[in-house]
Amino acid sequence: MFFLAILLFCYPQIPHQIQKITANGKEMLPNPKLVLVQGTLNVVMKQNVTLSCLSKPGSPPVRYTLFKYNQQVSALNRSDLSPALFTLTISSASDLGEYKCKAEYNNSSAGKYSNSLNFTFIEPISKPVLSSPTSQAKKGQNVTLSCFSENGSLPITYLFFKGSQNISPQKTMQKREAAVIFLFIDSLSDFGTYKCKASNSFPNNTKYSNAFNFTLAEERSHSQPLVISLGLILLLLIIGSALAIPFFVIPLYKAKKFKSTRPSIGLTSTVNAEESENEVIYSEIEPFEPEEEYINFSVIRREEETAAKRACSTVYSKVLIRD
Numbered sequence: 001m002f003f004l005a006i007l008l009f010c011y012p013q014i015p016h017q018i019q020k021i022t023a024n025g026k027e028m029l030p031n032p033k034l035v036l037v038q039g040t041l042n043v044v045m046k047q048n049v050t051l052s053c054l055s056k057p058g059s060p061p062v063r064y065t066l067f068k069y070n071q072q073v074s075a076l077n078r079s080d081l082s083p084a085l086f087t088l089t090i091s092s093a094s095d096l097g098e099y100k101c102k103a104e105y106n107n108s109s110a111g112k113y114s115n116s117l118n119f120t121f122i123e124p125i126s127k128p129v130l131s132s133p134t135s136q137a138k139k140g141q142n143v144t145l146s147c148f149s150e151n152g153s154l155p156i157t158y159l160f161f162k163g164s165q166n167i168s169p170q171k172t173m174q175k176r177e178a179a180v181i182f183l184f185i186d187s188l189s190d191f192g193t194y195k196c197k198a199s200n201s202f203p204n205n206t207k208y209s210n211a212f213n214f215t216l217a218e219e220r221s222h223s224q225p226l227v228i229s230l231g232l233i234l235l236l237l238i239i240g241s242a243l244a245i246p247f248f249v250i251p252l253y254k255a256k257k258f259k260s261t262r263p264s265i266g267l268t269s270t271v272n273a274e275e276s277e278n279e280v281i282y283s284e285i286e287p288f289e290p291e292e293e294y295i296n297f298s299v300i301r302r303e304e305e306t307a308a309k310r311a312c313s314t315v316y317s318k319v320l321i322r323d
Contacts, residue, residue: 053101054083125152147196
């Protein structure tokens with residue numbers, strides 16, 4: 001039983017060992033592994049990166065070839081078990097894309113390919129803008145702050161500050177949109193200076209926003225509605241007065257001006273009044289208002305020279321005038 005167990009345990013290993021031996025007696029190469037040993041997959045213009053390709057275990061010498069898509073970029077031979085190192089300079093968009101390496105023995109038509117690595121450009125972020133829908137607030141009010149960087153490779157991470165103190169956890173935005181936080185104005189100390197900072201995978205690229213301050217909104221007093229009402233009433237009076245000028249004031253002014261410029265009518269007659277011995281020297285008619293139906297008519301009469309030389313008297317009468 002013990003011998004049989006040992007045989008069953010070893011039997012599955014026999015085909016596996018045979019499979020790793022090539023026709024010329026060399027051990028078959030496994031798929032190589034392509035790794036990044038210097039730089040990042042998110043690259044900037046003119047950045048250098050180094051790739052390592054190694055098929056382990058294997059019997060040297062081994063030829064390693066680096067491909068970008070299906071085009072050969074570079075090839076190296078290794079006479080030992082050290083990896084093949086490929087250094088690249090990403091200088092344009094044509095240098096981006098999928099990279100793979102191939103490991104093979106010399107003069108062999110068979111070869112194994114590695115995993116793929118992709119390079120993409122990263123763009124530095126622009127200075128973020130910190131803003132709020134309102135710049136005035138009062139105690140007990142909820143407000144919002146938003147931080148947004150218009151340019152820069154995604155994702156972008158935002159962080160909010162009040163003074164030098166962090167007031168929010170990091171917010172990483174996978175889309176081109178602003179990071180928003182909500183604040184509760186509880187006391188006067190909340191009316192401080194706020195800022196935010198933004199960063200992405202671009203190396204040494206952290207930008208701070210402008211400073212933003214909330215100002216205390218003035219509380220409305222109870223007399224303010226009354227003041228507003230009085231102001232509206234005054235405004236209506238002014239408008240009414242302005243409308244009344246062409247319809248009432250100007251016609252009245254013209255009528256008075258016409259009256260003041262119209263002369264008195266003086267008449268002289270020798271006709272006897274009421275067949276008395278008194279003679280009418282002259283009469284005077286005063287101008288009348290357009291709306292009146294009466295005019296003042298005055299008569300000055302002279303007594304006889306022999307009658308005690310009394311002074312001349314004037315008789316006034318009002319005459320009814322109708323059309």
